[in-house]
Amino acid sequence: MLTHKLDALRGLAPLVWLRTLVTKGLHLMGLGPQPEHVYREVEDQFSGALPRVAAPADFRRELASNLALIAQHKSAGLIITHPHPYRPGILVGVGAGALATAVAILVLVCKSRLQRRARA
Amino acid sequence: MADLDEQADIRAAQSDPRDFAVLYERYVDRIYSYIYHRVGNVHEAEDLTSRTFFRALSHLDTYVDKGYPFSAWLYRIAHNLIANWYRDRGRRPVISLETLVIGSPPEEHPEAVTQDEDDRRFLNDLIAEIDPLRQELLVLKFAEGLSNAEIGAVLGRSEGAIKSLYHRTLLQLRDRLRERGLEIDADT
Numbered sequence: 001m002l003t004h005k006l007d008a009l010r011g012l013a014p015l016v017w018l019r020t021l022v023t024k025g026l027h028l029m030g031l032g033p034q035p036e037h038v039y040r041e042v043e044d045q046f047s048g049a050l051p052r053v054a055a056p057a058d059f060r061r062e063l064a065s066n067l068a069l070i071a072q073h074k075s076a077g078l079i080i081t082h083p084h085p086y087r088p089g090i091l092v093g094v095g096a097g098a099l100a101t102a103v104a105i106l107v108l109v110c111k112s113r114l115q116r117r118a119r120a
Numbered sequence: 121m122a123d124l125d126e127q128a129d130i131r132a133a134q135s136d137p138r139d140f141a142v143l144y145e146r147y148v149d150r151i152y153s154y155i156y157h158r159v160g161n162v163h164e165a166e167d168l169t170s171r172t173f174f175r176a177l178s179h180l181d182t183y184v185d186k187g188y189p190f191s192a193w194l195y196r197i198a199h200n201l202i203a204n205w206y207r208d209r210g211r212r213p214v215i216s217l218e219t220l221v222i223g224s225p226p227e228e229h230p231e232a233v234t235q236d237e238d239d240r241r242f243l244n245d246l247i248a249e250i251d252p253l254r255q256e257l258l259v260l261k262f263a264e265g266l267s268n269a270e271i272g273a274v275l276g277r278s279e280g281a282i283k284s285l286y287h288r289t290l291l292q293l294r295d296r297l298r299e300r301g302l303e304i305d306a307d308t
Binding site for chain 2: 034038039041042043045046047048049050051052053054055056059060063064066067068070071072074075
């Protein structure tokens, strides 16, 4: 059995050698995955460029207080939603559009009636 | 997966929202830092951080452990809010260049601090030139220290895709340095 296993391994050896050769060739051409040390070197260079930033203390305290208030209301069964600043804008826009459409229809109807009277 | 202590904290907050404060204190700096690096100024970072935690508290009942830390869920909420913010303002994502950084130790020589700041700004300039998705990947990797799997959970991609993207991004940064006549010093 050991002999069979050794034979099998010997059979794979050329494939491993071929794979190593192809991989090295790809590296030289700038293709395929790079050796790990290449990535590590770039990581080391750039990792300090984005340090973690702490939230301002006043902001932290204020937000904690607001969240505690919301949590209290939520515990009491009340639902609090964060205001959506664009919602009034949407409502005003839709309303203005509807009004403009109504005025346009009115003008068209009046115009057509006047033209009919003039022809008559 | 959230560790056992965190699972207990999450369950406590789900049954009593007032216990959400524990999770808030644990993650507020990390979420703020992530948002700050993505939007580039303090005012917007504070607003979006607030929205992130308001939303998290409102939807805490729907949170289900999917094998990632709780922080990945928070980052995902922040990521979506930032995407909406950019869409509403039509802005291109940038990496912050403000000088709001963690303070240097007082004993450090001022010239060394200035040189570090200059180096950091230079590297930030390079990062700001690349694709927004890759910028976000670098923020999550370098500033927040997330694993590829966690980043995948935030960005909605597989771990393998994130690993591949990360390697391509690093090679792109190396190429940018070479374009400027610089080489990576392996000893630094």
